[in-house]
Amino acid sequence: MTTKKFYIFVSFLITLWLLGGVFSQGPVLAQTVTEQITDRKQRIDEINKQIAEYQDKIRQKQAESVSLKNELNILGSQISKTQLEIKAKQEQVQQTQLEIQQLQLQLEQKNLEISKNKEDLANFLRLIFKYQEQGTLAVFFSQNNFSDFFDQLKFSQNFQSKLQQDLQSLEELKKNLAAKQADLQGHKISLEKISDKLEENKAVLDNQKGAKSTLMSKAKNSEKEFQKLVTQLKAEQAQISAEITSLEKKARQNLTSQQAKQIQALGNVLLQWPVPSHTVTAYFHDPDYPFRYVYEHPAVDIRAAQGTAITAAEAGYIGTAKNAGLGYSYIMIIHNEQISTVYGHVSKILVSEDEFVKKGQVIALSGGSPGTPGAGRMTFGPHLHFEVRYNGIPVNPLDYLP
Numbered sequence: 001m002t003t004k005k006f007y008i009f010v011s012f013l014i015t016l017w018l019l020g021g022v023f024s025q026g027p028v029l030a031q032t033v034t035e036q037i038t039d040r041k042q043r044i045d046e047i048n049k050q051i052a053e054y055q056d057k058i059r060q061k062q063a064e065s066v067s068l069k070n071e072l073n074i075l076g077s078q079i080s081k082t083q084l085e086i087k088a089k090q091e092q093v094q095q096t097q098l099e100i101q102q103l104q105l106q107l108e109q110k111n112l113e114i115s116k117n118k119e120d121l122a123n124f125l126r127l128i129f130k131y132q133e134q135g136t137l138a139v140f141f142s143q144n145n146f147s148d149f150f151d152q153l154k155f156s157q158n159f160q161s162k163l164q165q166d167l168q169s170l171e172e173l174k175k176n177l178a179a180k181q182a183d184l185q186g187h188k189i190s191l192e193k194i195s196d197k198l199e200e201n202k203a204v205l206d207n208q209k210g211a212k213s214t215l216m217s218k219a220k221n222s223e224k225e226f227q228k229l230v231t232q233l234k235a236e237q238a239q240i241s242a243e244i245t246s247l248e249k250k251a252r253q254n255l256t257s258q259q260a261k262q263i264q265a266l267g268n269v270l271l272q273w274p275v276p277s278h279t280v281t282a283y284f285h286d287p288d289y290p291f292r293y294v295y296e297h298p299a300v301d302i303r304a305a306q307g308t309a310i311t312a313a314e315a316g317y318i319g320t321a322k323n324a325g326l327g328y329s330y331i332m333i334i335h336n337e338q339i340s341t342v343y344g345h346v347s348k349i350l351v352s353e354d355e356f357v358k359k360g361q362v363i364a365l366s367g368g369s370p371g372t373p374g375a376g377r378m379t380f381g382p383h384l385h386f387e388v389r390y391n392g393i394p395v396n397p398l399d400y401l402p
Contacts, residue, residue, distance in 0.1 A: 033102045040095035047088040054081035058288070066293045068219050068226035075212040078288060082205045089198040096191045103184040110177040196279070203281045203303045210380030211290035214370060218378070230294060233378060237295040244320070244332055245392045248340050251319035251332075262356065263317055266336045271313040271400045272359065274343060275366065275384050279303040284396040291378060298394035299344070299387040304366040306347065306382040313341050313386075313401075315359040321349050329374030330385075331364055333357065339400075340392075344385030347374045 054077050061074045219226035255263070282289050282301035289297040304310075312333055319340065320332040330344040331351065347367030351357055367374040368382040388397040 033098055033105065037095060037098045037102065040091050040098065044088055044091045044095065047084055047091065051081055051084045051088065054078075054084065062287070062292075066230065068215075068221075068223050071215060071226075071293065072212065075208060075215070075290060078290075079205065079208045079212065082201055082208060086198065086201045086205065089194055089201055092194050093191065093198065096187055096194060100184060100187050100191065103180055103187060107177065107180050107184065110180060114174065114177065200279045200281070200303075203279050207281045207301070207381050207383070208290060210370075214378060214380040215290075233291070233294045236377070240328060241295075241298065241394075244330075244342060244387075244389075247320045248332060248334065248389065248392055251317070251334060255317070259317060263334065263336050266315050269314050269335045269337050269339045269400070271341070271388070271397075271402075272311075273302070273401055274310050274313045274341075274386055275302055275304040275308050277303045277308075280398075281383055284394075284398065290380070294378075299342070299385050300397045302384045302386055304368075304382060304384045306367060306369050306372065308366040308382075308384075309362045310343050310346065310364045310366055310384060311360050312357045312363050313359070314339075316341075316357060318351050318353050318355050318357060318363075321351055321353050323349055324374065324376075326371070326373060326375065328376035329367070333363075338391045340389045342385075342387035342389065344387070345375055345379060345383065347372055 058074055058077045058081065061070055061077070064070055215226075218229050279302065280300050281303050282297055282299075284297065284300055286292070286297050310331075314333075314335050316333040316335040318331065319334045320330070322331075323329050328344065329346050329349065330342055331346060331349060332340055332342045334340050343364060345366065345368040346364040348365040349363075350365070351361075351363045357363060366382060366384050368379045368384070369375060370379055370381075386397055388395055388400050
């Protein structure tokens with residue numbers, strides 16, 4: 001091939017390069033994935049509107065006087081609302097999975113672009129290098145006139161400029177690839193959180209259904225029986241709360257100087273979750289707590305199957321270990337820094353009062369199933385009632401748990 005023809009050939013290649021014919025843009029992202037993501041978002045928005053409507057209805061009913069009919073209506077609305085929340089979370093899971101799929105396709109595309117561009121660039125450089133092996137003087141003497149030579153020099157300069165641009169483009173592609181990989185990891189973490197929340201919603205739904213069933217059973221579909229039950233439960237809960245406060249105060253006062261020093265030596269209080277599950281089914285002072293008309297929920301309820309091992313959230317001194325038979329059984333541990341923890345609805349107590357326990361030591365088995373030891377009268381499913389108290393006053397356990 002003559003120098004002139006080779007010059008024309010190389011010019012043609014560069015033209016293709018400039019137009020993107022040599023440097024492939026990679027596979028086009030499937031439009032259907034983007035459309036499916038948009039469709040999921042629209043569904044979630046519609047479901048959230050329905051959830052908001054139920055929430056308004058619940059708040060209106062909660063503002064009304066306490067009655068059996070009203071409470072059953074509230075529970076019914078809460079169940080419907082939670083079912084919608086589960087549906088919304090399921091849609092979010094599918095949406096996030098689609099977004100992950102979209103990012104994976106984009107990553108594949110970027111990798112293909114980088115590989116293809118590197119390959120084409122290497123081939124092109126080899127071709128130019130072969131051409132340039134002729135030497136500048138050989139090229140000069142092969143030209144018909146000075147104008148052709150200087151045109152070719154200009155062509156070489158343009159090529160070098162384009163080469164530099166595409167090398168920079170490759171670097172940008174690599175940076176974009178790294179950003180997409182980070183985004184993908186973020187979406188995977190988000191998916192895990194949504195899935196955890198979905199499990200929490202399912203547990204809450206089970207509790208709400210159990211609460212409705214328990215209420216109907218205890219009230220015997222009678223407004224008179226319901227009001228009688230409410231009065232009894234309020235008195236019972238007030239007594240339990242006062243009892244725990246009094247027993248902690250008494251236990252701290254009765255500590256020997258050696259025991260007090262031993263508690264102080266435990267150092268800073270850093271609580272850990274007392275059961276393997278971290279699924280909260282009722283929050284501290286939860287406005288949607290099924291029996292909020294009886295008392296402000298002073299704890300978090302943590303999902304735990306009947307008979308799950310309960311461990312001490314922190315090292316401390318057993319101030320109370322009350323076995324109430326079929327009534328409400330609980331353990332209270334005194335810690336340093338005026339903090340105590342309470343573990344309620346325990347089905348079996350494995351420690352004794354006036355002993356020290358280590359952090360993570362098994363202290364009891366969980367309960368809460370209606371009619372079982374330690375459950376008490378108004379439980380509606382297995383769980384752990386977990387309280388944190390500061391100076392004897394209940395505080396939000398989630399402020400202390402990791």
